[in-house]
Amino acid sequence: MTAEEILGQRDKQVLEAVVIDYIRTGEPVGSRTVAKKYIPDISPATIRNVMADLEELNLLYRPHTSAGRVPTSLGWRYYIDSILTINELAKRDRERIKRAYEGSPKEIQTILRATSRILSELSKQAAVVLLPKLSQTIFKRIQFVRVNQKQVLTIFIAESGIVQSFLVEMDEDISQDELNKYSRYLSESLKGLSLLEVKKRILKEMEEERILFDRLLRKAIELSKKALQVGLDETDIVIEGQTNLLNYPEFADVGQMKKLLSTFEEKTKIIKLLDKCLSSEGVHIILGSEAEFKDVQNMSLISSTYSRGGDILGALGVIGPTRMDYSRIIPLVDYTAKLLSQIFEDE
Amino acid sequence: MTAEEILGQRDKQVLEAVVIDYIRTGEPVGSRTVAKKYIPDISPATIRNVMADLEELNLLYRPHTSAGRVPTSLGWRYYIDSILTINELAKRDRERIKRAYEGSPKEIQTILRATSRILSELSKQAAVVLLPKLSQTIFKRIQFVRVNQKQVLTIFIAESGIVQSFLVEMDEDISQDELNKYSRYLSESLKGLSLLEVKKRILKEMEEERILFDRLLRKAIELSKKALQVGLDETDIVIEGQTNLLNYPEFADVGQMKKLLSTFEEKTKIIKLLDKCLSSEGVHIILGSEAEFKDVQNMSLISSTYSRGGDILGALGVIGPTRMDYSRIIPLVDYTAKLLSQIFEDE
DNA sequence: TATTAGCACTCTCGCTTAATGAGTGCTAAA
DNA sequence: TTTAGCACTCATTAAGCGAGAGTGCTAATA
Numbered sequence: 139m140t141a142e143e144i145l146g147q148r149d150k151q152v153l154e155a156v157v158i159d160y161i162r163t164g165e166p167v168g169s170r171t172v173a174k175k176y177i178p179d180i181s182p183a184t185i186r187n188v189m190a191d192l193e194e195l196n197l198l199y200r201p202h203t204s205a206g207r208v209p210t211s212l213g214w215r216y217y218i219d220s221i222l223t224i225n226e227l228a229k230r231d232r233e234r235i236k237r238a239y240e241g242s243p244k245e246i247q248t249i250l251r252a253t254s255r256i257l258s259e260l261s262k263q264a265a266v267v268l269l270p271k272l273s274q275t276i277f278k279r280i281q282f283v284r285v286n287q288k289q290v291l292t293i294f295i296a297e298s299g300i301v302q303s304f305l306v307e308m309d310e311d312i313s314q315d316e317l318n319k320y321s322r323y324l325s326e327s328l329k330g331l332s333l334l335e336v337k338k339r340i341l342k343e344m345e346e347e348r349i350l351f352d353r354l355l356r357k358a359i360e361l362s363k364k365a366l367q368v369g370l371d372e373t374d375i376v377i378e379g380q381t382n383l384l385n386y387p388e389f390a391d392v393g394q395m396k397k398l399l400s401t402f403e404e405k406t407k408i409i410k411l412l413d414k415c416l417s418s419e420g421v422h423i424i425l426g427s428e429a430e431f432k433d434v435q436n437m438s439l440i441s442s443t444y445s446r447g448g449d450i451l452g453a454l455g456v457i458g459p460t461r462m463d464y465s466r467i468i469p470l471v472d473y474t475a476k477l478l479s480q481i482f483e484d485e
Numbered sequence: 486m487t488a489e490e491i492l493g494q495r496d497k498q499v500l501e502a503v504v505i506d507y508i509r510t511g512e513p514v515g516s517r518t519v520a521k522k523y524i525p526d527i528s529p530a531t532i533r534n535v536m537a538d539l540e541e542l543n544l545l546y547r548p549h550t551s552a553g554r555v556p557t558s559l560g561w562r563y564y565i566d567s568i569l570t571i572n573e574l575a576k577r578d579r580e581r582i583k584r585a586y587e588g589s590p591k592e593i594q595t596i597l598r599a600t601s602r603i604l605s606e607l608s609k610q611a612a613v614v615l616l617p618k619l620s621q622t623i624f625k626r627i628q629f630v631r632v633n634q635k636q637v638l639t640i641f642i643a644e645s646g647i648v649q650s651f652l653v654e655m656d657e658d659i660s661q662d663e664l665n666k667y668s669r670y671l672s673e674s675l676k677g678l679s680l681l682e683v684k685k686r687i688l689k690e691m692e693e694e695r696i697l698f699d700r701l702l703r704k705a706i707e708l709s710k711k712a713l714q715v716g717l718d719e720t721d722i723v724i725e726g727q728t729n730l731l732n733y734p735e736f737a738d739v740g741q742m743k744k745l746l747s748t749f750e751e752k753t754k755i756i757k758l759l760d761k762c763l764s765s766e767g768v769h770i771i772l773g774s775e776a777e778f779k780d781v782q783n784m785s786l787i788s789s790t791y792s793r794g795g796d797i798l799g800a801l802g803v804i805g806p807t808r809m810d811y812s813r814i815i816p817l818v819d820y821t822a823k824l825l826s827q828i829f830e831d832e
Numbered sequence: 833t834a835t836t837a838g839c840a841c842t843c844t845c846g847c848t849t850a851a852t853g854a855g856t857g858c859t860a861a862a
Numbered sequence: 863t864t865t866a867g868c869a870c871t872c873a874t875t876a877a878g879c880g881a882g883a884g885t886g887c888t889a890a891t892a
Contacts, residue, residue, distance in 0.1 A: 168855050183865050186856070204855045204872045244636060245652040279661075283628040285642050289591060293640075293650075295632050303640075303650065305592040314626075318665055381746050390739050392731075399728050399746075515884050530836050533885070551843040551884045 145195075150221055151177055152188045153197060157209050157217045161461050164387050166206030211427035211460075214438075218423055218464055227469040231260055235474055239481060246270075246300045249481065251376050253454060257474055258379025261467050263458030264402070266439075267376045268412040270451040273334040275300055279325040280362060282317035290317065292365035294333065298446055298482060306364045312357070320358035337366045373409050377402060388436050388459050401433050412453045415441045419450065421472050425460055436460050440467050442475035446482040454478065492542075497568055498524055499535045500544060504556050504564045508808050511734050513553035558774035558807075561785075565770055565811055574816040578607055582821055586828060593617075593647045596828065598723055600801060604821055605726025608814050610805030611749070613786075614723045615759040617798040620681040622647055626672040627709060629664035637664065639712035641680065645793055645829060653711045659704070667705035684713045720756050724749060735783050735806050748780050759800045762788045766797065768819050772807055783807050787814050789822035793829040801825065 145153075155176035159167040169185040177185070189207055192198045197213035200206070209217065238256035239249065250267045257265035275296035283291040285305065290312070293303045328336050340363050380402050389395050401407065415422045419442075426437040440462075441455030454475055456467050492500075502523035506514040516532040524532070536554055539545045544560035547553070556564065585603035586596065597614045604612030622643035630638040632652065637659070640650045675683050687710050727749050736742050748754065762769045766789075773784040787809075788802030801822055803814050 166855090170855075181865050182855095183867095184863085187864090190857080200856085202872060204853090204870090206855065244654065248652075279631070281628075281630040281661075283630075283640055283642070284626070285646060285648060289646070291640065291642075291648055293630055293638065295630070295638075299632060299636070301632060301638055301650075301652065303648075305595075305648065307591065314628075314669075322661075381743070381750055384739075384743050384746065392737050392739060392742065395739065395742055396728070396731055399731065403728055513884090517884075528836050529884095530838095531834085534835085537886080547885085549843060550886095551841090551882090553884065 145216075148177075148180075149188055149192060152185060153192055153209070153213065153217060154221050156189075156192075156198060156207050157213070157221075160208060161463055164461055166201055166208050168206035171206070211425050214425055214460060215428070222464055222468075224465060224468050227473045231470065232473060234260065235477060239477075244299065246298075249478075250452075250454075251378070253474060253478055254376045254378040257454065257456055257470070258382060260470055261456045261458065261462075262379075262382050262385075263456050263462065263467075264380045264383050265378050265454070265456050266408060266412065266441075267454040268409065268416075268452040269374045269376070270298070270300060271373055272300075272302060273332065273337075274449075274451075275333055277328050277331050277333055277336050279321070280328070281321045281325075282361060284312065284314045284317055287311040290361060292362065294365075296333075298451065304365045306361060308361070308364075316357075320361065324358050324362060333366070336362075340366065373413070375405055375409055375412070377405075377408070383458060386459050386461075388461070394434075397433050398437075401437075408457075411439060412441060412455065415443060415453045415455070416450055419443050419445070421468055421475075422455075423464070423468075427460060438462065440464070440471050442471050444475050444478040444482065446479065451482065492563075492567075495524075495527075496535055496539060499532060500539055500556070500560065500564060501568050503536075503539075503545060503554050504560070504568075507555060508810055511808055513548055513555045515553035518553065558772050561772055561807060562775070569811055569815075571812060571815050574820045578817065579820060581607065582824060586824075591646065593645070596825075597799075598725070600821060600825055601723045601725040604801065604803055604817070605729060607817055608803045608805065608809075609726075609729050609732075610803050610809065610814075611727045611730055612725050612801070612803050613755060613759065613788075614801040615756065615763075615799040616721045616723070617645070617647060618720055619647075619649060620679065620684075621796075621798075622680055624675050624678050624680055624683050626668070627675070628668045628672075629708060631659065631661045631664055634658040637708060639709065641712075643680075645798065651712045653708060655708070663704075667708065671705050671709060680713070683709075687713065720760070722752055722756055722759065724752075724755070730805065733806050735808070741781075744780050745784075748784075755804075758786060759788060759802065762790060762800045762802070763797055766790050766792070768815055768822075769802075770811070770815075774807060785809065787811070787818050789818050791822050791825040791829065793826065798829065 152172060155172045156167045159171060159175065169182040169189060172185050172189075173180055173182040189198060192213070193200070193207065195212075196210055197216055198207040199210050201208060235256055238252050246269075250269060254265045254267045257267075275294075275298060277294065278297045279295040281293045281295070283293065285291050288308055288311075290306050290308055291303055292306050293301065295301055328339065331339065340359055343359055344363065380399070383389055383398060384395060389398055411424060414424075421440065421442045424439045424441070426435050426439075436459055437457060438460040439455050439457050441453050443450045443453045445451050454471070456462075456471055458467070499519060502519045503514050506518060506522065516529040516536060519532050519536075520527055520529040536545060539560070540547070540554065542559075543557055544563055545554040546557050548555060582603055585599050593616075597616060601612045601614045604614075622641075622645060624641065625644045626642040628640040628642070630640065632638050635655055635658075637653050637655050638650055639653050640648065642648055675686065678686065687706055690706055691710065727746070730736055730745060731742060736745055758771060761771075768787065768789045771786045771788070773782050773786075783806055784804060785807045786802050786804050788800050790797045790800045792798050801818065803809075803818055805814070
């Protein structure tokens, strides 16, 4: 028999009380506290009985004999899935987020950085934004800019307005006028493909013999091939407000703090985590204790996806202690993600 | 009478011993230790007398009565200026640094990031690199790339190979062909000026009436003016290896750690500090206790400048506990700065 | 006169012990 | 089924104590 079937109204009430108080104080909650602050019409003794049941169901546990109860990861999960009701984000927060985007230039890096910043600011935790996968973006234009005899700056412009540039080393000197010709030629012939397709196409064309005779085409292809060699698959993230987390008592210990910081230093893990959220739209909640964050057990991630024209571009989220105010953070992440999608839509 | 006049050979020996041992252990050093490990032909009692003198001169102090001695900031300064002898950087370190630059593309951001990384790695401390001031760089070419109806990507290319791009919002749609014309025109007429001069020139030209009749000129000027409005004076830095510092016992305390991290978070202070080094070439050493780093007293900065053709471009350095191995870090910073300058020279 | 040995003194650090108090589980009564 | 009462557990804190490191001072020595 699962918790789902067996939990009565009062059990839920008690579990919720424990969770809420634990979120507030960070300390184990005792029966007396629950009775007094949350369910005054029931005595502590009764609460204790209920708590014992919940402990048996592995929803609560005690750090030690004479301490209060703390939610287990199963407890958190149950609370999030079956008890928590999510309200709309407060109006002033919504306004605040909107304002964060005003005035700033429309450069994608800047927008996403602003997103990360406002998320961390409002959540008072760490925020993370996964940048759109380059290989997925739809190609719109390419432009070559001569830097000096040996170097050419290659700029990809995506339909979504994402601009990405790479510096490419060249064997021979090519004039800017000629580079402009390449740009025009390639932009015309590759428009509408994803960057991944662009790469495939270029490699294929290089194999075919006919380009041997078309000097213009050959040079252009060669150049863009070099540019595309540079990390197309790499995904990048923006992290902001890591130091916010240091104020939480769960990290008020040198060892924990170091672990926390080294987790953030190794971005790949966080990228992987966010990658998982990309598979489906909407808010995802990953609890550290549910095995994903092996290093920092008491952390969790609330994330959502942002998209443009139905296609998921990337993900964003808030990372904080498992003991966080889900009723506030979930709407925050949700709203921000939707607003961000809308901004991309408008472009 | 200053320390300079009064310190005899032996006083220096003792001061040096205290400094060196303190660098190694991080603990106050007692007379016994000095006698045993560093100056075996003198008894602890004598050392104690010397130490008492040094304490009177404010070169050493005692954390508490029964502890050993620790250098004061004056002590550090004296050690650095008058006692320390600097050897050449070990060959394997030199090779290691050289290798760090191999293979990577010649993009300036990448180079500087690699610099920061290798510095932090070899010093096992935090490394910081101040990017060249944009306003000082010599203009070489400008290029405009149409992103969409409203946005134009403006790319400045400097003589030094620095590439910087800004996204600019436009009122009207301009075709790429036309943008190319602007690029050619402006690149021709502004070549060789510093970006600061470029900006001045553009503002001046806008005032003059004649441009009213030259449509091409007017548009081009307008566009670049907008691009130049964006942070020309802002200086950016690259910081790497902050977490290295967390391993030092001086930061093995939650309060210190938080202070340390928030210092790094507020980059402006570090920028100001490095700015000071720009005024003259060579290695500078700033001790935290000498008032600059107000927040983190026990930290210091060793920095040097890198340049191209005699002009100082930027600065780089290592930030670590005041108790660091100056005899190793100074040559490290020095060598790296020189090598970096050479790389720019070669371009 | 400069150096050194000897010794009493100070202060930190780590350990043990005891007191406190929060919270529990169980039993018996309502 | 709920609740009051009570004995019990265990973390946390404060206090006390001894050991050890290091000093400054004095007197003896080279």
